[in-house]
Amino acid sequence: MRVIVRGTQLLLPDGLSASGAADALASEIPIVTQRAHVLERTFWDSFDGRVHAAGLALIDSAGGLSLADATTYAEVARGAKLGRAQRVLVDDLPPGDLRAQLEPLLEMRALTPIARVRSRMLPIGVLDDEGKTVVRLRVEEASTRLDSETSTALRPRLHLTGVRGYDDELERLRALLVGSLGLTEAVRPVQDDAVAAAGGTPGGISSKLRVKLRAEQRADGAAVVVLRDLLTTIEVNLPGTLADVDSEFLHDLRVSVRRTRALQRELSKVFPPEPLRCFRDDFKELQQVTGPTRDLDVQLLEFGELERDLPATSAPDVAPLRTLLADHRSAEQRKMVRALRSEPVRVVLRDWSAFLEDLTDAPTTDRPDAARPIGDVAGHRIAKVYKRMVKMGRAIDDASPHEALHDLRKQGKELRYLLEFFSSLYPADVVKPMVGSLKSLQDVLGRFQDCEVQADQLRSLGDEVAALDGGAAALMAMGVLVERLRDDQHTARDQFAERFARFATAEQREIVKRTFT
């Protein structure tokens, strides 16, 4: 059960200490001050702040690990202390309520310490005329450790916790504190203050593209806005990729590289041709060096699902395959880290940043779309890719080679990215349903291709698996899996026609014609 605690947090005015606050209160209302105690807490979250987004805080302290409401700290679940670990995956936690609560939130994302906070808490009871506590207060004087040697003080705050049945007293006290004593409402909890004090972003860093464009904006300027956002995502995900914190750093980095490449292609005429050619090659290479590790990440992440596809008696047989995949992944990851740490990659990111910085000031003679309004350029590209997809999709029949579906999927990704980049230029009621039908088509095309890729990969590992202990049984189980993947691929292909028809209805074509011109 979630405990509902009526409460609020107020910030003390500058220069007022805990004892000063207690004195100021005592002159206004009957209070009883209790003994102060010190609380050392380490707050944990994923890089993208999933615990925070759920309104929770994961707190490691002497008392253990606690999942609690982010503001009131009312406990939701409890587990054993994390101790010295610096990175924890949900699978590393012992089974129990805490893990069960965190699993759906975190999925594959790792937890890392985001703030270390030391708080001196001074509890104060506000009494009524019977001498009974009707509101509980705690003055918190907190500091956060920035590194092993330095720490910084955070603004003292006052926690007000209501006592059940005394809501009016809580409200009266709050009004007194704000009105007469000059306290202000705390807009965020102490752990967010601590993250901000250390230069971080409270709530974590999202890899979602969030840009706002105007239709009349110059196309090169709009491209720079989008590309800078993507470059930031690449840069912030690079350290986690190198340190192998979890699989999503690499995933988000690769998505941003792919989006960058899509924009380089689709808006090619806003860039000078020669530098663009070089950067396109560079980003292509960045995509390639990160590819094998990601492919193996996907296989390992989906391994559980593959196992579930096997009859219960054969599921344990594929264990050698998992070990082999993990070994391959380690080797590929090391190779990738070497490549990403190399001078050329650093130079590419630095030069790309400088190039974007200067782009809008560069001459437009060799970039005909640069000064056109982005509304025109983007609309034209969206309409063109959509039309191309309709044409390609219509040409696909039962006899078409697999490549025809793969090519259509690539165009689908291109269209999806364009709609994401430029969604702020168009009405949501046009973009949303269009993205919906495109996503549903892409799901089928994606499954069609993934089944093929996975089956090919399994086949390619056959010889190696056969040479392992228990290899024969693993090989037989893999045979079942390949068969299963082929069935799934057939199913996906059967669903294609219906999904494509929804994507390319006469009504949808008309909307595209009308909106994206």
Added chain:
Amino acid sequence: MTTVIASYNIKGGVGKTSAAINLAALAAASGERVLLWDLDPQGAATFMLRVKPKIKGGGRKLVNGKNDAAPLIKGSDYERLDLLPADFSYRNMDLALDATKRPTRRLAAVLAPLASDYDYVFLDCPPAISLASESIFGAADVLLVPLIASPLSLRTFAQLQRFIAEEVRDGPRILAFFSMTDGRKRLHRELIAELSATHEEVLRTAIPAASDVEQMAVHRGPVSDFAAHGRAGRAYAALWAELRARIDPAGGAAIPRGETATRA
């Protein structure tokens, strides 16, 4: 699941309220979410927890289901211990219950919506045997009976046991303990030793007649608040440990020594 424990005796002045408050505070201090319902119109438990003995709408509307209990509950000075206060109108509880359809199920019905909020509900019951008592028997999982070490008091206890066995369907489990004992009196010592050895329903822990218990009304709080390590304080801690172990043998580990309720 909530366990409802009624501190009950037909007789007054046997330590019902002291037991209800002290055990409720110890349960809360050990991490349980506890509600104490002061059903006695005298409101001694309510007074000792420093709450005004009044509920909005009065007892009648509460027992006949017109008013919910939840908004009437007051937090105490002790973490996890809440109080449903007494009200002077409880003196007419029998009349209020008599006007309802199934009077012996009414108190259980009042508590039902609170089941997910509390691990334990303690009922501090008024003395007497009446319709209200029968409704208490219908709501309680455990009837905890403080016994005075006298032959007369034991006879009354036997009557109560018989009444519940014969008249109350699915009645509560009855557990008793000796209250207000005087270790200097041979009769007390002999009765306690004999009954707790021969009667499974009599707990081994006895609560002494100690001035700390009387002091509760002065300090306005449980013994654990001001004399946790005195004779009475230790006895209540032992009684709670024994009671909890009897109610839930699997999870009923003794509470750690020195664990006391402190005003939060």
